[in-house]
Amino acid sequence: MNENGTNGSNGHGVIEPAAEPAIENVIIIGSGPSGLTAGLYTARANLNPLLITGNEIGGQVAITYEVENYPGFPESLSGPELVEKMQKQAEKFGCRVEYDYVDRVDFEQFPYTVHTANEMEYKAKAIIISTGASSRKLDVPGENELTGRGVSYCATCDGFFFRGREVVVVGGGDSAAEEAIFLTRFASKVTLIHRRDSLRASPILQKRVFEHDKINIIWDTVVTSINDDDGKGGVTSVSLRNVKTGLASTLLTGGVFVFVGHFPNSHLFEGKVAMDEEGYLVTDKLMRTNIPGVFAAGEIQDKRFKQVATSVGQGCAAAMEVEKYLADLEDRSYPGYAALKAPAAATVTASKKF
Ligand SMILES: Cc1cc2nc3c(=O)[nH]c(=O)nc-3n(C[C@H](O)[C@H](O)[C@H](O)COP(=O)(O)OP(=O)(O)OC[C@H]3O[C@@H](n4cnc5c(N)ncnc54)[C@H](O)[C@@H]3O)c2cc1C
Incomplete structure (x- = not known):
């Protein structure tokens, strides 16, 4: 074998076979809260887990500057601090963390194979998919720079910081309407900006929005930039353009909440693991997907609580179930074990581009 573990000559003209990767007990894909918790629990169960981080180390919460609603931290802490603590705790018990990105999986053959951007190939008896979800962005100047500093994708998480201030909500669906209503608890005024002349939100939500005296709607309008006018690192205004008249304007605001859609990071599993029509992986109560030994936890399978x-909690549950699955695998009693020998192609309920 050569250093890369590929087929090659040993220098004496003899071709040696490629080194087979070791078979891991469990590979966790994703380093957000669900993945790191699965790492902690599987490590404490002596499963020597391998966690592959993906490009967003720590996941979505790592981009917020303050987390006040995670139990156990009454003084609050920053998103990066929280996930750093989670990672430290998982590593303390032996979770191995690889800074890499999974670009291909093979769940047809057991043990399962995971390929990464760094050209690594891993094999495992169990997989926990924790690839989370991403909020759709507006893709306008200022959005990235001011995320966590006035730009937010989570009203439940960040609404509290805007007590007594005027904020903007962008979007016209259920999430935008719900979050606009939620934000009225804190903000002095909520301006809903929607690019069409009617909302897509359900009638009951629309009624609540229209009747709310703190909510104002600007129709047919898009945000063209989010501004930090005084250079202090926070949102002070948004630039707008009316899509019908082309008229440009500026609206002063202390916060911008973006709800123009959310998508699960599941493209990697298309045609391989069952997913719903929105691309969220389908699991049962034990966090099992339709592939035996492949579990999913966190926002990749949860579009409700987020x-x-x-x-x-879901990462913990998946890890505990993996522990049971691996133990039962030994005596072949785990439900669905028969399918492991010749797994049927995943039943995919919907196939959609994300
Ligand atoms: C700005 C913001 C602020 C928030 N604030 C709060 C808050 O205050 N309180 C709260 O409770 N919730 C908050 N949330 C929600 C919270 O962050 C999420 O519910 C939580 O992070 C979901 O965790 P997860 O592990 O399921 O997925 P994610 O956090 O989405 O993590 C997914 C992980 O998967 C990795 N990944 C994706 N694809 C691959 C791949 N192909 N290979 C390897 N890895 C991959 C990513 O790199 C990432 O590490 C906030 C969200 C946002 C966006």
Whole structure:
């Protein structure tokens, strides 16, 4: 074998076979709260887990400057601090963390194979998919720079910081309407900016929005930039353009909440693991996907709660179930074991481009 573990000559003209990667007990894909919790629990169960971080180390919460609703931290802490603590705790018990990105998986053959951007190939008896979800962005100047500093994708998480201030909500669906209503608890005024002349939100939500005296709507309008006019590192205004008249304007605001959609990071599993029509992986109560030994936790399979606390709980549950699955695998009694020998192609309920 050569250093790369590929087929090659040993210098004496003899071709040696490629080194087979070791078979891991469990590979966790994703380093957000659910993945790191799965890492902690599987490490404490002596499973010597391998966690592959992905490009967003620490996941979505790592981009918020303050987390006040994660139990156990009454003084609050920053998102990066919280996930750093989670990672430290998982590593303390032996979770191995690889800074890499999974670009291909093979769940047809057991043990399962995971390929990464750094050209590594891993094999494992169990997989926990914790690849989370991403908020769709506006893709306008200022958005990235001011995320966590006035730009937010989570009203439940960040609304509290805007007590007594005027904020903007961008979007016209259920999330935008719900979050606009939620934000009225804190903000002095909420301006909903929507690019069309009617909302997509359900009638009951629309009624609540229209009747709320703190909510104002600007129709047919898009945000063209988010501004930090005084250079202090926070949002002070948004630039707008009316899509019908082309008229440009500026609206002063202390915060911008973006709800123009959310998508699960599941493209990697298309055609391989069952997913719903929106691309969220389908799991049962034990966090099992339709592939035996492949589990999913956190926002990749949860489009309802979308919180650190719930993702942590799901990561914990998946890890505990993996522990049971691996133990039962030994005596072949784990439900669905028969399918491991010749797994049927995943039943995919929907196939959609993300
Ligand atoms: C700005 C913001 C602020 C928030 N604030 C709060 C808050 O205050 N309180 C709260 O409870 N919730 C908050 N949330 C929600 C919270 O962050 C999420 O619910 C939580 O992070 C979901 O955890 P997760 O582990 O399921 O997924 P994610 O956090 O989405 O993590 C997914 C992980 O998967 C990795 N990944 C993706 N694809 C691959 C791949 N192909 N290979 C390897 N790895 C991959 C990513 O790199 C990432 O590490 C906030 C969200 C945002 C966006």
